[in-house]
Amino acid sequence: MQTQTRAPVLEFDDVRLTYHTAAGETTAAEHLTFSVGAGEFIAVIGPSGCGKTTLLSLAAGLLAPSAGQVRMHGAPVRCGRGVGYMLQKDELFPWRTVEENIVLPLEIAGQNTPQQRKRALELAEKYGLGGFLKHGPDQLSGGMRQRAALIRTLAARPQLLLLDEPFSALDYQTRLSVCDDVYNIIRAENKTALLVTHDISEAISVADRVLVLTARPARVAAAHALGFGRAVPLERRKDARFARWFDVLWQELNGKAAP
Amino acid sequence: MKNKTDGAGVPAAACSPEHALYLKKRRREGLLVQIARFSLLVALFGAWELVAAVKLVDPFIISSPSRIAVQIAALAADGSLFYHIGVTLWETLAGFAIAVALGTGTALLLWWSERLRRVLEPYIVVLNSLPKIALGPVIIIWFGTGSAAIVFITVLIGVIIATMQMLGGFLATDKNKILLLRSMGANKRQILQKLVLPSALPQFVGMLKICVGMAWIGSIMGEYIVSKAGLGYLIVYGGQVFKLDLVMAATVILCALAAGMYALVALAERLLVRR
Numbered sequence: 001m002q003t004q005t006r007a008p009v010l011e012f013d014d015v016r017l018t019y020h021t022a023a024g025e026t027t028a029a030e031h032l033t034f035s036v037g038a039g040e041f042i043a044v045i046g047p048s049g050c051g052k053t054t055l056l057s058l059a060a061g062l063l064a065p066s067a068g069q070v071r072m073h074g075a076p077v078r079c080g081r082g083v084g085y086m087l088q089k090d091e092l093f094p095w096r097t098v099e100e101n102i103v104l105p106l107e108i109a110g111q112n113t114p115q116q117r118k119r120a121l122e123l124a125e126k127y128g129l130g131g132f133l134k135h136g137p138d139q140l141s142g143g144m145r146q147r148a149a150l151i152r153t154l155a156a157r158p159q160l161l162l163l164d165e166p167f168s169a170l171d172y173q174t175r176l177s178v179c180d181d182v183y184n185i186i187r188a189e190n191k192t193a194l195l196v197t198h199d200i201s202e203a204i205s206v207a208d209r210v211l212v213l214t215a216r217p218a219r220v221a222a223a224h225a226l227g228f229g230r231a232v233p234l235e236r237r238k239d240a241r242f243a244r245w246f247d248v249l250w251q252e253l254n255g256k257a258a259p
Numbered sequence: 260m261k262n263k264t265d266g267a268g269v270p271a272a273a274c275s276p277e278h279a280l281y282l283k284k285r286r287r288e289g290l291l292v293q294i295a296r297f298s299l300l301v302a303l304f305g306a307w308e309l310v311a312a313v314k315l316v317d318p319f320i321i322s323s324p325s326r327i328a329v330q331i332a333a334l335a336a337d338g339s340l341f342y343h344i345g346v347t348l349w350e351t352l353a354g355f356a357i358a359v360a361l362g363t364g365t366a367l368l369l370w371w372s373e374r375l376r377r378v379l380e381p382y383i384v385v386l387n388s389l390p391k392i393a394l395g396p397v398i399i400i401w402f403g404t405g406s407a408a409i410v411f412i413t414v415l416i417g418v419i420i421a422t423m424q425m426l427g428g429f430l431a432t433d434k435n436k437i438l439l440l441r442s443m444g445a446n447k448r449q450i451l452q453k454l455v456l457p458s459a460l461p462q463f464v465g466m467l468k469i470c471v472g473m474a475w476i477g478s479i480m481g482e483y484i485v486s487k488a489g490l491g492y493l494i495v496y497g498g499q500v501f502k503l504d505l506v507m508a509a510t511v512i513l514c515a516l517a518a519g520m521y522a523l524v525a526l527a528e529r530l531l532v533r534r
Binding site: 060062079080081083084085087089091093095104105108109162 | 433438443444445449453457458
């Protein structure tokens with residue numbers, strides 16, 4: 001599991017992506033270059049419709065770049081290899097129990113061995129889902145569901161987590177605590193994560209670095225190392241630097257959004 | 260929030276008087292509906308019997324419940340009742356099963372291949388709008404006048420709607436869940452197996468319900484066109500020789516069978532779609 005290579009976990013190298021439809025073509029990203037180092041938590045923000053989700057699809061290998069390269073540990077990304085994708089809604093399958101949901105990635109990858117299963121369920125146990133394994137997802141609260149979704153994402157031991165606004169479907173109260181929750185689990189498991197969001201404060205509260213994208217075609221307009229260290233989201237929100245970063249990012253977003 | 264599950268007749272342990280009253284009201288309302296249902300049936304049959312008995316309308320034309328009962332008893336006595344029921348039931352069930360299997364299979368193929376779906380789309384639309392009964396003469400020539408022809412008509416009537424229902428269900432699969440599975444590296448077969456099929460289960464049961472109705476239409480209509488036996492045959496034959504008792508008796512039995520089959524599907528629904 002321990003990789004000695006210095007190559008970043010994820011690298012976007014001068015990526016262009018063009019969508020083709022009958023109505024025409026749209027360039028969603030151009031000259032998109034950045035990298036994510038091992039153990040880093042990166043947040044990507046940008047004006048709405050700038051192609052944040054496209055970026056995740058590229059990182060997951062679900063879309064192939066029209067030009068340039070997306071690499072994971074130095075090799076071109078391949079779908080289903082090493083990434084865990086977490087969506088806005090938990091997308092737990094209602095006909096499966098929490099346990100069956102959590103081991104789903106193992107089934108897909110053909111790794112549903114007793115050891116792997118045990119490890120995944122230990123993870124669930126560790127993060128307080130032990131009592132709910134035999135329950136249906138409908139019996140869980142919104143926060144617990146999202147936690148189950150995260151454990152499912154971690155089940156196949158991905159090297160990179162891709163988070164697509166994973167809190168935005170929750171109400172504000174739940175959102176703050178789930179944000180803390182997810183942050184703590186990702187840190188505790190020493191995972192590398194790439195989060196896209198439209199919520200500036202969310203980005204500041206979890207990330208080591210924030211990338212600001214331009215309007216379409218997306219390109220990295222700015223990158224900021226926040227310097228909060230391992231402070232948890234709720235602490236960061238109380239920090240004086242939080243408001244300053246908010247101002248900086250807000251202005252960059254709005255300055256770039258309306259040319 | 261702490262609603263106990265109703266229906267199971269939860270013993271009134273530790274519930275407030277207010278809740279007890281509510282439960283009592285509910286029970287009473289349920290009972291009332293049951294009584295009303297039954298009374299309506301009795302009233303209808305009673306009125307029918309009465310109209311026939313006082314010769315307000317000639318029972319030769321409208322028959323009557325008592326004459327129907329006599330007719331059914333007579334059919335049962337000479338054994339032909341069960342023969343005719345058996346024939347129709349077999350045709351209906353065979354047609355139903357084949358239509359469901361074929362329809363689901365076709366829908367799977369069409370889900371799998373978008374190209375095939377696009378190629379076949381106009382054919383399906385035309386077949387769906389075509390009154391299948393128009394194919395009657397062709398079917399008689401191809402399949403003869405036995406049960407095979409009737410099963411074929413039944414399949415024909417059910418299969419298109421079954422295909423369209425199931426395809427609709429398969430195509431309505433949550434796009435985000437598909438995305439999730441693809442990000443895990445799932446192939447098409449896995450997406451089908453883990454997601455598309457289980458999520459289309461309610462659609463499948465809905466399709467079964469529709470196909471039950473379609474199968475009865477198919478088998479009875481088929482028997483109208485070609486047959487030597489069956490409930491549809493009895494109805495047509497009774498009509499031709501002006502034996503309204505026979506027509507009505509066969510119709511009543513048909514009602515009972517159709518209701519029974521629907522009840523079975525409803526039971527299957529309760530067993531299948533639990534979560």
